[in-house]
Amino acid sequence: MAVIWRGNTQDRxxxxxxxxxxxxxxxxxxxxxxxxxxHKDHKKDRERDxxxxxxxxxxxFSEKKHREKDRIKHEDVSTxxxxxxxxxxxxxxxxxxxxIRCLFLFFxxxxxxxxxxxENDRVDKKTKKRKQDEDIKPKKTQKNKKGEVADGKKxxxxxxxxxxxxxxxxxxxxxxxxxxxxxxxPVMAAPxxxxxxxxxxxxxxxxxxxxPEAEEVATxxxxxxxxxxxxxDAFRKNFFKDWRKEMTSEEKSKITDLKKCNFNEMGEYFKAxxxxxxxxxxxDKLKIKVENERLLQEYxxxxxxxxxxxxxxxxxxxxxxxRGRGDHPKMGMLxxxxxxxxxxxxxxxxxxxxxxxxxxxxxxxxxDNKVTWLVSWTxxxxxxxxxxxxxxxxxxxxxKDWQKYETARNLxxxxxxxxxxxxxxxxxxxxxxxQRAVALYFIDKLALRAGNEKEEGESADTVGCCxxxxxxxxxxxxxxxxxxxxxxxxxxxxxxRYYNKVPVEKRVFKNLQLxxxxxxPEDDLFDRLNTSILNKHLQELMDGLTAKVFRTYxxxxxxxxxxxxxxxxxxxxxxxxxxxxxxxxxxxxxxxxQRAPPKTFEKSMQNLQTKIDAKKDQLSDAxxxxxxxxxxxxxxxxxxxxxxxxxxxxxxxxxEEQLMKLEVQATDREENKQIxxxxxxxxxxxxxxxxxxxxxxGIPIEKIYNKTQREKFAWxxxxxxxxxxx
DNA sequence: AAGGTGACTTAGGACTAGTTGG
DNA sequence: CCAACTAGTCCTAAGTCACCTT
Numbered sequence: 133m134a135v136i137w138r139g140n141t142q143d144r145x146x147x148x149x150x151x152x153x154x155x156x157x158x159x160x161x162x163x164x165x166x167x168x169x170x171h172k173d174h175k176k177d178r179e180r181d182x183x184x185x186x187x188x189x190x191x192x193f194s195e196k197k198h199r200e201k202d203r204i205k206h207e208d209v210s211t212x213x214x215x216x217x218x219x220x221x222x223x224x225x226x227x228x229x230x231x232i233r234c235l236f237l238f239f240x241x242x243x244x245x246x247x248x249x250x251e252n253d254r255v256d257k258k259t260k261k262r263k264q265d266e267d268i269k270p271k272k273t274q275k276n277k278k279g280e281v282a283d284g285k286k287x288x289x290x291x292x293x294x295x296x297x298x299x300x301x302x303x304x305x306x307x308x309x310x311x312x313x314x315x316x317x318p319v320m321a322a323p324x325x326x327x328x329x330x331x332x333x334x335x336x337x338x339x340x341x342x343x344p345e346a347e348e349v350a351t352x353x354x355x356x357x358x359x360x361x362x363x364x365d366a367f368r369k370n371f372f373k374d375w376r377k378e379m380t381s382e383e384k385s386k387i388t389d390l391k392k393c394n395f396n397e398m399g400e401y402f403k404a405x406x407x408x409x410x411x412x413x414x415x416d417k418l419k420i421k422v423e424n425e426r427l428l429q430e431y432x433x434x435x436x437x438x439x440x441x442x443x444x445x446x447x448x449x450x451x452x453x454x455r456g457r458g459d460h461p462k463m464g465m466l467x468x469x470x471x472x473x474x475x476x477x478x479x480x481x482x483x484x485x486x487x488x489x490x491x492x493x494x495x496x497x498x499x500d501n502k503v504t505w506l507v508s509w510t511x512x513x514x515x516x517x518x519x520x521x522x523x524x525x526x527x528x529x530x531x532k533d534w535q536k537y538e539t540a541r542n543l544x545x546x547x548x549x550x551x552x553x554x555x556x557x558x559x560x561x562x563x564x565x566x567q568r569a570v571a572l573y574f575i576d577k578l579a580l581r582a583g584n585e586k587e588e589g590e591s592a593d594t595v596g597c598c599x600x601x602x603x604x605x606x607x608x609x610x611x612x613x614x615x616x617x618x619x620x621x622x623x624x625x626x627x628x629r630y631y632n633k634v635p636v637e638k639r640v641f642k643n644l645q646l647x648x649x650x651x652x653p654e655d656d657l658f659d660r661l662n663t664s665i666l667n668k669h670l671q672e673l674m675d676g677l678t679a680k681v682f683r684t685y686x687x688x689x690x691x692x693x694x695x696x697x698x699x700x701x702x703x704x705x706x707x708x709x710x711x712x713x714x715x716x717x718x719x720x721x722x723x724x725x726q727r728a729p730p731k732t733f734e735k736s737m738q739n740l741q742t743k744i745d746a747k748k749d750q751l752s753d754a755x756x757x758x759x760x761x762x763x764x765x766x767x768x769x770x771x772x773x774x775x776x777x778x779x780x781x782x783x784x785x786x787x788e789e790q791l792m793k794l795e796v797q798a799t800d801r802e803e804n805k806q807i808x809x810x811x812x813x814x815x816x817x818x819x820x821x822x823x824x825x826x827x828x829x830g831i832p833i834e835k836i837y838n839k840t841q842r843e844k845f846a847w848x849x850x851x852x853x854x855x856x857x858x
Numbered sequence: 859a860a861g862g863t864g865a866c867t868t869a870g871g872a873c874t875a876g877t878t879g880g
Numbered sequence: 881c882c883a884a885c886t887a888g889t890c891c892t893a894a895g896t897c898a899c900c901t902t
Contacts, residue, residue, distance in 0.1 A: 421875095444890095445890080445891075445892085447890095447891090449891080449892065454893090455893090456893065456894085457869090457870075457871090457893065457894075460893095503864085503865065503866090504865080504866080505865075505866090508864095508865095511892095513893095514893095514894095516863090516864090516893095516894095517863085517864060517865080518892080519864095519865075519866080521865090521866080529866095529867095532866085532867090533867095536867090581868095581895070581896080582895090582896060582897085583895095583896095584895075584896065584897080586894095586895095591893090591894075592894090594894085594895090596895080596896090624895095625868080625869065625870095625893095625894060625895055626868095626869055626870060626871095626893075626894065626895085627894095628869085628870080663896075663897075664859090664860095664897085664898095665859095667896090667897070667898090678896075678897065678898095679896080679897090680867085680868095680895095680896060680897085725869080725870090726870085727870065727871080728870085728871075730886090732884095732885070732886090735885095736884095736885070736886085739884095739885085808869090808870070810869090810870090810888095811868070811869060811870080814868085814869095815867075815868055815869085816868090838887080838888065839888090840888075840889075
């Protein structure tokens with residue numbers, strides 16, 4: 133098959149080695165838990181062999197830490213720094229109580245404010261340089277006009293309020309998240325519509341009419357009939373137990389065995405409904421669309437501090453059967469319907485408060501501007517709180533996102549020092565320090581998650597770094613020609629399997645042997661460590677540092693390195709994009725972002741191949757044509773045949789290009805079979821790296837980010853230049 | 859420390875809309 | 881024009897981490 137450029141994403145660089153041995157002292161006191169761990173069942177057994185990088189990139193540590201928590205450091209506005217790149221240096225000089233400092237400074241970084249023209253002049257005066265024409269894209273909408281004005285709730289929506297550049301404004305420094313917040317409240321789940329009476333339910337072969345409560349819950353089950361999990365014991369058991377709670381006493385006494393329940397007619401009915409929906413006329417579909425749009429317009433936005441912002445999830449989650457991921461002990465439980473009485477509304481005192489549906493009231497109306505959510509309620513499966521919050525394109529999310537990358541860049545400056553330190557710590561005489569150091573090494577090198585402890589029986593048995601158990605690793609003094617190999621095999625977040633064989637330094641290896649001494653498979657590997665100890669330690673090493681910062685840092689730095697390495701200047705556009713995707717893929721592999729291979733994968737691959745073959749045929753035909761045209765030309769030597777040759781040549785070129793494009797596509801798709809790029813792109817990769825890359829190579833940003841992504845990363849697109857360095 | 863809660867980020871899969879090419 | 885297939889959106893579960901209480 134014609135797959136070109138097969139690059140092996142799995143190949144990895146590796147560096148470290150070093151060694152030395154070490155015996156130690158120890159004594160562990162254990163606090164082992166005894167639980168039964170089952171987790172054989174790697175249900176999604178998508179295994180992959182990966183190896184990882186570590187990377188190196190360093191910089192001097194120079195930062196001082198301390199910064200009041202919550203606050204953002206920033207600079208006094210009046211000072212004129214923030215010229216372009218001025219490096220961080222400290223900015224902690226707080227001026228006399230003037231708590232307003234400029235945001236730019238906070239995020240040191242070479243950030244050059246660009247064209248401004250924001251509404252507030254105050255901003256204006258502080259932003260001096262503005263450069264224009266940065267834009268990557270042809271979009272015209274870019275220019276913002278004076279959006280709105282002063283406070284007050286004038287719902288400024290005459291016009292979509294062109295692109296507000298919140299990143300050119302100051303940030304609050306008092307821990308408040310907003311000053312004014314107004315919204316319409318959530319959209320409640322649609323009420324239950326009883327089944328038409330022709331749709332029957334049978335118990336033990338006999339038809340039985342259910343009351344509306346029991347019937348509703350039954351429909352939840354009926355809708356899942358062809359799902360595999362309705363066959364799982366835990367699912368059925370949990371469902372049945374909760375279902376019975378909804379039954380009248382009469383129903384309850386009759387229905388005692390789930391196996392005797394026949395939901396088929398109900399299942400068929402829903403299937404038919406969805407068919408019908410698909411078959412609806414254009415007109416009807418349009419009507420639905422319009423209605424959705426209306427709902428979105430009405431409930432999908434809020435006013436926060438003078439700006440209309442999009443809400444992420446404005447609908448209350450409808451009732452249904454809970455399906456956790458992996459082997460979840462609560463699968464099948466009834467997720468109950470949320471009523472207005474369960475809902476807490478958060479908004480400004482002086483805003484127009486959302487009103488509850490007629491005849492109901494909210495559980496509570498509060499005005500807490502220290503949080504970002506608009507609505508919350510407590511969910512009944514785990515008892516956790518759910519929230520309605522703003523869209524990623526909103527100021528409140530964007531600032532936080534930006535800040536996250538700045539913290540990761542700070543780590544870049546001191547990562548060398550930290551690495552040296554944890555290596556030293558491998559030799560510590562204190563067990564807890566060694567454990568901390570080895571765990572940190574894993575987090576850094578393998579981008580593992582922190583691994584909070586979880587309550588047993590409340591959720592699937594998954595682990596992260598600190599919660600690894602002895603049974604999750606195997607040690608091989610020598611394997612496949614490499615020394616000191618650690619084999620990881622565990623279920624991580626979302627019960628995604630993490631499988632990796634990594635050669636480690638000898639000291640790490642020895643330490644692991646030590647940690648495992650006298651332990652049972654189900655004992656904690658790091659019995660003297662947990663995430664809170666680890667994070668406390670990290671916080672001391674660098675302000676704002678926590679375990680997850682390493683993931684962000686390593687992901688972003690890897691992207692940057694890989695882009696540098698993979699992009700070749702003379703490649704054409706599709707090839708450049710392939711290079712980008714490969715860099716992105718390297719990160720996804722590092723972070724273990726997997727996906728189930730699409731159901732239609734094989735087939736669609738085949739289709740592509742067919743196309744490629746067809747294209748090849750066309751190409752060889754076209755080549756033949758050129759030849760014969762040339763021959764013609766030789767004989768005739770007239771203008772006309774000359775033209776003909778040109779035309780045919782053009783055709784060949786065009787075909788070649790098309791073929792190449794297809795082949796690139798095939799390669800990309802193949803390599804991406806079980807790797808999901810979206811998660812890293814959205815959550816781990818500093819968007820400025822991508823923006824800079826696009827600018828540097830003249831790639832339209834749309835090739836890398838779709839519309840939603842461009843909205844989320846508007847700040848980066850606006851501010852990053854082609855020379856941006858993470 | 860330990861344990862609990864709250865807020866917020868990160869995650870994969872289901873669902874849907876939009877595009878393409880037959 | 882329609883079916884087939886993707887790409888993008890929606891959904892909500894499952895993490896992280898700070899902070900509070902004991």
